[in-house]
Amino acid sequence: MREAPVSLFGADRPAALSAGGLYWQLHQSFILIQIRGGLVIIDQHAAHERILFDRARASLAGRGALSQSLLFPAAITLSPDEFERYESLGGTLESLGFETEPFGPRSLIVRGIPAGVRNWNEGRLLQEILGEGRSGVDGFLRSFACRAAIKAGTRLSPEEMESLADQLFATELPYTCPHGRPTMLRVGLAELERRFARSVSPERT
Amino acid sequence: MREAPVSLFGADRPAALSAGGLYWQLHQSFILIQIRGGLVIIDQHAAHERILFDRARASLAGRGALSQSLLFPAAITLSPDEFERYESLGGTLESLGFETEPFGPRSLIVRGIPAGVRNWNEGRLLQEILGEGRSGVDGFLRSFACRAAIKAGTRLSPEEMESLADQLFATELPYTCPHGRPTMLRVGLAELERRFARSVSPERT
Numbered sequence: 001m002r003e004a005p006v007s008l009f010g011a012d013r014p015a016a017l018s019a020g021g022l023y024w025q026l027h028q029s030f031i032l033i034q035i036r037g038g039l040v041i042i043d044q045h046a047a048h049e050r051i052l053f054d055r056a057r058a059s060l061a062g063r064g065a066l067s068q069s070l071l072f073p074a075a076i077t078l079s080p081d082e083f084e085r086y087e088s089l090g091g092t093l094e095s096l097g098f099e100t101e102p103f104g105p106r107s108l109i110v111r112g113i114p115a116g117v118r119n120w121n122e123g124r125l126l127q128e129i130l131g132e133g134r135s136g137v138d139g140f141l142r143s144f145a146c147r148a149a150i151k152a153g154t155r156l157s158p159e160e161m162e163s164l165a166d167q168l169f170a171t172e173l174p175y176t177c178p179h180g181r182p183t184m185l186r187v188g189l190a191e192l193e194r195r196f197a198r199s200v201s202p203e204r205t
Numbered sequence: 206m207r208e209a210p211v212s213l214f215g216a217d218r219p220a221a222l223s224a225g226g227l228y229w230q231l232h233q234s235f236i237l238i239q240i241r242g243g244l245v246i247i248d249q250h251a252a253h254e255r256i257l258f259d260r261a262r263a264s265l266a267g268r269g270a271l272s273q274s275l276l277f278p279a280a281i282t283l284s285p286d287e288f289e290r291y292e293s294l295g296g297t298l299e300s301l302g303f304e305t306e307p308f309g310p311r312s313l314i315v316r317g318i319p320a321g322v323r324n325w326n327e328g329r330l331l332q333e334i335l336g337e338g339r340s341g342v343d344g345f346l347r348s349f350a351c352r353a354a355i356k357a358g359t360r361l362s363p364e365e366m367e368s369l370a371d372q373l374f375a376t377e378l379p380y381t382c383p384h385g386r387p388t389m390l391r392v393g394l395a396e397l398e399r400r401f402a403r404s405v406s407p408e409r410t
Contacts, residue, residue, distance in 0.1 A: 024229040026239055027394060034231055043401045181402045189232060196248045197386045 023161040029152035031161045038188040044156065046177035047168045048149035053178040054171045056096050056141045065097035066115035074110045075103060076123040082130040092137065096144065117148045142178045228366040234357035236366045243393040249361065251382035252373045253354035258383040259376045261301050261346045270302035271320035279315045280308060281328040287335040297342065301349065322353045347383045
């Protein structure tokens with residue numbers, strides 16, 4: 001399953017970056033990228049899941065997490081189950097870049113969240129992750145990646161699309177999300193020509 | 206085979222025109238359009254062939270052709286076969302919007318060409334069409350449409366893409382070029398979701 005990201009990025013690198021217009025977002029859900037041999041279609045949510053999951057695992061492995069401070073610290077009240085899970089996670093949340101401290105019997109103050117997380121939602125993100133109760137650290141990381149990743153229906157600028165693609169191709173398993181679903185489809189020019197019943201000779205008619 | 210263009214344009218009309226960015230050109234050959242239910246991929250050459258062919262047939266049926274005057278009239282020398290074909294075509298060329306007059310034994314002066322034709326190529330277009338010798342008026346019109354249509358590898362502005370799509374959907378047989386090949390492929394969002402192995406429930410993960 002392990003594939004070197006370098007060769008992939010070589011072949012699928014967007015063609016002629018200077019020409020511009022190589023990134024296009026379809027229905028605010030899919031990123032279409034022109035590459036030399038055709039087209040790559042990226043599922044933006046699945047791609048971001050893979051990026052966040054890998055970054056979270058690297059953080060837990062001690063490579064340090066980037067945290068972004070909240071402008072206004074958030075106070076969050078948890079259910080008993082959620083609070084129990086919060087306590088059982090120990091330093092895991094902190095390793096990911098969450099800066100929290102207990103505050104009263106079932107409440108937290110959150111001062112910082114992992115860098116790059118978009119769906120903070122005034123703290124609902126943390127409640128959702130703590131409420132899912134998937135087993136094991138990997139299950140928790142999958143919950144985190146899924147809940148924190150950009151969703152379908154989020155408009156992205158060309159720069160954000162490029163950054164997302166760059167980060168995806170820099171992961172070790174760019175082709176699948178943490179659940180094992182594809183993050184991208186490749187459509188070759190030859191396949192398109194075939195679908196259009198074109199001859200591939202230079203004299204195209 | 207006859208399909209009403211009205212209903213098609215209803216269903217496949219680009220979504221939310223005001224949002225912009227609904228047209229994207231891939232490898233200067235395919236036009237991708239976001240429609241409400243997904244994506245339409247248009248083969249720009251095949252689409253333009255259909256448009257020019259239909260317009261040429263309407264011109265021959267007496268509905269009048271728009272002609273664009275050349276800034277500098279062109280003198281073209283034909284082979285004996287080409288010249289014979291030119292003479293045998295009688296008023297056909299004129300009906301299409303070509304303004305020509307014989308000039309010497311095997312030469313023409315061309316003062317105007319059909320509006321919308323891009324590949325004039327200093328007269329080579331007319332030589333190519335006259336040289337192909339396809340039989341019948343329809344064969345001649347197919348040669349004309351194929352040679353005069355924009356080619357793969359031609360960069361189009363968003364306005365040009367929109368205009369081409371509009372003109373295509375205004376024809377009576379927008380789905381095929383005069384040779385019977387597809388002008389467009391439709392990719393539904395449901396198909397994309399399926400290819401990405403996504404559940405179609407609102408809680409997408």
